[in-house]
């Protein structure tokens with residue numbers, strides 16, 4: 001019988017893939033985790049117990065899935081790659097609390113999947129994500145009201161953006177979109193050597209705890225998010241120039257200037273210098289003036 005280390009070592013990954021005539025698929029972001037300390041840190045950050053319902057995205061060969069199955073009540077793992085399923089089911093054979101769904105996570109109806117497998121219980125999402133679709137996956141997860149927390153491995157650069165503070169170089173539209181819905185807590189950085197094959201970039205594990213309600217009061221959420229997009233649409237321009245030339249908002253530069261004046265904000269400020277509360281105030285003022 002294989003030991004745990006054997007199962008997740010680089011040699012074991014290569015041997016198992018070769019056994020099925022497979023190679024890691026770059027196009028599907030297949031970088032398999034081979035560092036046991038990282039696996040354990042992911043599981044520990046997720047704070048699982050025997051009642052936990054877990055959605056794993058991209059189980060691959062199941063190295064993380066096995067750890068989740070040992071601690072959680074039920075695990076549903078969504079994997080797009082049909083060819084890897086024989087290895088995955090071999091590696092999960094000893095666990096009867098895991099269901100594998102062969103689908104594209106971006107096409108899955110999450111509400112339906114959760115109700116079918118977990119009834120009405122809250123869901124924890126845990127994943128070593130395929131990096132080519134990090135942003136659409138994170139945005140899809142944040143829009144789902146059944147999810148209570150998310151622990152994911154993503155590119156370090158993206159993780160820095162998600163947990164950035166206003167005024168820092170990493171602060172952007174995605175920071176505000178994520179922090180409006182969740183509290184972002186960095187867990188740890190992970191070097192390329194922790195994977196087989198090694199990716200070109202460093203990675204980070206990050207925990208997102210979904211908020212019961214947003215941290216700021218916004219009259220019109222759609223407008224708030226358009227304003228955020230508009231403010232970061234031209235990185236090197238001032239807030240007034242970016243927002244005033246962002247057609248979807250339909251507000252002239254002169255009008256944007258007036259609003260900033262009314263709120264005692266400098267006309268030369270850039271979008272990355274304003275925090276979420278200020279974005280909420282500006283958006284609310286713009287909406288009120290349109291009425």
Ligand code: SAM
Nearest residue numbers: 031032033058059060079080081104105128130
């Ligand atoms: N969990 C494994 C591990 O930690 O070793 C594999 C992680 S690998 C970085 C990403 C996994 O996501 C791969 O197994 C890949 O096939 C899968 N994947 C890629 N695109 C996907 C999609 N759209 N939906 C579901 N799974 C996807």
